Amino acid sequence: MSRLPVCSGAKAIRAFERAGWNRDRQKGDHVILFKPGAVIVLTVPLHKELAKGTLRRLIRDSGMTVEEFHSKL
Numbered sequence: 681m682s683r684l685p686v687c688s689g690a691k692a693i694r695a696f697e698r699a700g701w702n703r704d705r706q707k708g709d710h711v712i713l714f715k716p717g718a719v720i721v722l723t724v725p726l727h728k729e730l731a732k733g734t735l736r737r738l739i740r741d742s743g744m745t746v747e748e749f750h751s752k753l
Contacts (some may be wrong), residue, residue: 684736685753689726690733695752696722699744706751715742 685715695709697703697745701713701722713722722738730738739749 682750683748684732684746686729687732687735687753689724689729691753692730692738693726694725694744695749696724696738698752699742699748702741716719 689709689711693703693713695724696713699714702710704714704721706712711724711726713724720741722742724738725734726731736746742749744752
């Protein structure tokens with residue numbers, strides 16, 4: 681298992697967009713992403729550094745592995 685990267689919310693959003701997720705809307709400092717055909721949405725906080733648990737949950741919910749997320753960064 682690869683180590684979880686340390687990244688900001690903006691970097692994580694760019695990585696998810698490269699994986700096919702699209703911005704739906706933003707409320708405050710949270711950006712909501714959707715993917716056509718997916719049942720769930722991702723809510724990414726625009727923090728300078730995402731907490732490890734938050735980032736791990738977003739990666740898991742998106743259906744990617746940590747390695748795939750690394751390649752999208």
